[in-house]
Each structure stands twice: as C-alpha cells, then as structure tokens.
Amino acid sequence: MTPLIEFRQIYKIYKMGENEVHAIDGISMKIFPGEFVAIVGPSGSGKSTCMNIIGCLDVPTSGSYFLDGKDVSHMNDNELAEIRNKKLGFIFQQYNLIPKLNVQQNVELPLLYAGLNEKEQATRARESLNRVGLLDKAKNLPSQLSGGQQQRVSIARALAGNPSIILADEPTGALDSKTGKDVLNFLKKLHKEGNTIVLITHDNTIAAQAERVIRVSDGQVVYDGEADIHKFASIIHAGDTEVDI
C-alpha cells in the first residue's frame, strides 16, 4: 500500500546570521491511509515544522515529501495551494475562523477556492455543518459561538472539501478540558469513519488518545509506535524538559 504521507530524509535548516538552526534534522517516516497519528514533542522539537511541511505550507530544505505518491517537495506556491485545497483539511488551535463571515460562509471557504458553484458550496457546507451538529448556527457569526462550537465549525470547514488528510494543530489548546475531550472524541469518531488524522500536540495525555505516536526531539524522531503513554512519555533525549505522566 502506498503511504499517504512519506518523509524521506527531510531536513529544514534556517540560517540566523552565521548560525544554522536545524528545525528538522533528518526525519523519515510513513503514514498510511486510515491512521490516527499524534506527533508529540515540546516546543522547539520540530513538530510545528513537521506540520508545516506535511500541510504544504512550507517546503523542506532537502529531502523529499511524498503526498499520496506525488513528490511535492519542489512545487511552487500555486501548486501547493491547489494541494492544500484538495487534499488537506486544517484544524488550528485558535480556530481561525474569519470574523466577518457567518458560520456557513466560513465552512464554504475551501469550496469557494476549489471552484464549486454557489449552490454546490452551500449544499456541501451544510452537510459538513450537520456532521458536527451545528447546522442550526449556520447564519450566526463566529463571535456569537462558544469556543467549543467555533472549533467544531473549524472541523466542519476542514471536512467540507473531503480531504485525504485532516491536520489538527493543538486543537484543544484553547478549550477547557471538557470541551477538549469532546473535540478529541469527535476526532476519534472521524477516524472510525475512515479518515486519516494527524494530530500535533505537546501534551502527552492528548497524544495518547491517538492510535500511533511519533515523538520528536531536536528535529529528530525519538519514538515511533504504539500510543502507550508509558512507552513514549519516558523517552528522554539530550536537552529535553520534564516529562508528564
């Protein structure tokens, strides 16, 4: 089976003055369709950079990134935009809804850029909203919704275009623990329905809710396996901060 996401010796190097910062220092990994993977690590570990590359928001300095069998490492901005639109669905920590548009218009946004006509956009958006149980709030503005509801709208938006991969970057970071639990449960439900989910987090307990965990530290993979907190949480690499159990 072809992996959906494949990193082959990916490096991301920034030049700050005379210093070189290796945000990603040689990572290779494969994620297959239908997996629920959590990429976990403290800040500065390279997990955000990983997400940026997986999400086609950034390109690696060297190495290759194969998305659904295609090498996207050297694509230009427009091509990357196309891929983001068709294959990826983003869920951000801060929901990132556009405040002047109502809920339905927010969910329609990726469909707008996909070139669907207005009727199609409305139908698919409303289907998506229904899936997250917020169809009745379609005409509300984001500011009129609670944090948990806004995050659900964000999920609906991510699902609207039927992407191959759902990328969630600290999706529960801005929510209280109960709402956060609801969101994670929803992600698990999506996973059961067959979606591929990549979750980025710094919190081990959240990472443990996934199926598989990839732990990164100083730009490298230090663990890649079962989401058993006892197994991955105690891995310490040189220079790591304290570990939660």
Next chain:
Amino acid sequence: MSLKKSFTLALANIMYDKMRSLLTMLGIIIGVSAVIILISLMNGMTGMMTDSFEELGLTTITVSTTNRGGSRTINEDEMYAFRDEHPELIEGISPSCNLNMATVKVGTTSITTTATGVSEEYADMKALEIESGRFLEFQEINAHRKVCVIGTYIQRELFGFTPALGQNIKINGNVYQVVGILAEKDDSTSGSADDVIYIPYTTAVRLSRTGTVSSYTLTAVNQDKVTPAIEALKAMLLEKLGDENYFRVSNMLSVMDMATDMMDTMEILLVCIAGISLLVGGIGIMNIMLVSVTERTREIGIRKSLGAKGRDIMSQFVIEAATVSGMGGIVGIVLGAVLAIVFGNMLNLSATPSVGAVLLSFSVSVGIGILFGYLPAKNAAKLNPIDALRHD
C-alpha cells in the same frame, strides 16, 4: 470566483465598518461631485451664452468702412449690387447710420438715447414685431423723410398712456412723425431692447458728420452661409477698396466660436484641478487598503491555508478597493448633480450634467480603486501563510 460573488463579499466588508468606509470614500466623493458640478455649471453657462449670442443674431454680418486716406470708396449701390449678385448667401441688407446720444423730446419731456438709421429691410432681417402701425417704407427712405418707429420704452417715457402712433416727436431739434410702435421685447426700461428709435438711414446720414454711409448690416441666408458670405464680402471689398485696412467685416458667429473655445479650455482646466482631488482620494484608498491588508494578515493566512492562490487574494483586494471607490463615485455623482441644480438655480442657469460626464466620472472612480488597490493587493498576495497565521 465569480465577479458577482467577489462583489457581494466586498460589499459585505464595506458594510461591516460603515464609518470607516465612508471616510475612505470621502476623497472620491468630493472629487467626483466637484467634477460633476463644474461640468454642469459650464454646460449651463455655455448654453446661456449661445442663447444670448443667438438673440443678437448669429447670421448678422457687420461691415464698416473707413474712407479716409483712400481715393477709392464704396457706395450703397455697390453694396446692394453685391447682395443682388449673391442671393444664395445674403438675405437682407441695411445700410446703417446712428445718431448717438440724441435728445428725444415730446413737449417738455426729453430723454437721451440712440436713434438708429436703417433701411426698410431691417424689420425682416431682425424679425422685429410691430404692435401698431408699420415699419419704415422704401419711399420714405428714398426721400429721406423724417419718420420713425419707436420701442415701448420711448412710448411709455414720452407719451405715457397716449398712443404715440401718428404723433410728432423731436429728435435733436428736428420733428419726426411716429409711424410704428414695436411690440414689447424686454422690460421697457432705459437701455433695454425696447429703448430704440428707428429712422431712415438716409435721413440720419444727412444729419451726420461725414454725410456718407460707412457701415452696413447684412444677414446671411443661414448659419452655414455665414462663412462663405463673409469671404465673398471681403473679396469684393478688397477689390473695390484696394486695402484690407479700409474695411472691417465681423459677425457674431466667429465671436461666439471664440468664446465657446475659451469656455471649453477653461472647462478642461477646471476639471483637471478638480481631478487633483480625485488623485488625493485615490491615495486615501491606497492608504486604507494597506492598513486593511495588515489588519487582515491572519485572515489572508487562513485563506491561503485553505487553498487560496495569490491571484485569488489579489482579486479579492482589488475588487474591494474598486467597490469602495465605485460607491464613492456614485455618491459623488448624485451629490454633484443635486448641488449643480441648486447652484444653477442660484445663478439662474439650467445646469445639467451630460450622460457622458456621469459615465466618465464613474469609470474614473472605479479605475482609481483598481489602480490604487493594486499595490496593497499585491502585498497581500505575497504573504507567507505560516507567518501570516502567526500574526496577531
């Protein structure tokens, strides 16, 4: 993305903060309304001017000759002969000779006015309306009789309610008989069109200093024949008098053309000046668009992460800018038209903007939005989505 959708989105954005949008549009509104007001008022003034010129007689040609220094002269017979030779160009001819500042007296009441000496054709040439009696006749002119036709001002001032027809009137000491009274044309005050006395030119010539006719009034068949008529006249006069300094031919049409040319130039100049405020308005839009792009950096990042390409972002912001300026243009046109009518009424003009001016102003205002929105839009399109998402 369809143009209509972009336009509706832009409109929604504008309505979100109405005050700010209004202030942004202000420069365009002022500029466009200034242009509309100026153009309308100029149109009104030009119209008023052409009307008054037409009243003076656009087909009237005035010829004056100076006989000093030359041994060659031209007399009335030769002028009449010219008219007879060119019936397709010249309709009427009237030698003229005026008694300026003449004292006109009835009994003990006297006024000072000009007695105009004309021929019998004059009434037709100038389309004069007779209220009672008749105009001067050929025999009276031939025999240089002392008769006159007066306007309503003379009637009221000197005769009061007594009908002047058939009465005697003294002009510079000589007694004339009133054979006709003209219909009221103006307001019957001193110096108005009703302040006229027409006497046979032959009579006037006898009483004048030189004793010869030195000027003629002719009417061309129509406005198109004026130029060829003038040319033929000039050619004939040059032949007869030998030197162009000995005569002058003038008419209102050329004067009016000169005046309208001048007004057109002035209009262009004024519109350009008003256009400066449009330029300033455009800069205002660019300024606000730059601010808007910075404010919405995050939003742009979100859109890009969802798959918006550079050109999607560009068209979004350019259309927003064009919508703002276009709306400003419409408001400016309406405001300008209203104010033009108000000012027009104050100045007693009928000031209306031409359809062309309205369309031009609207297109220019939209164009300004596109032009001045381009740079901010380009900035927006170039934003890196990762940095943009991290932005405040």
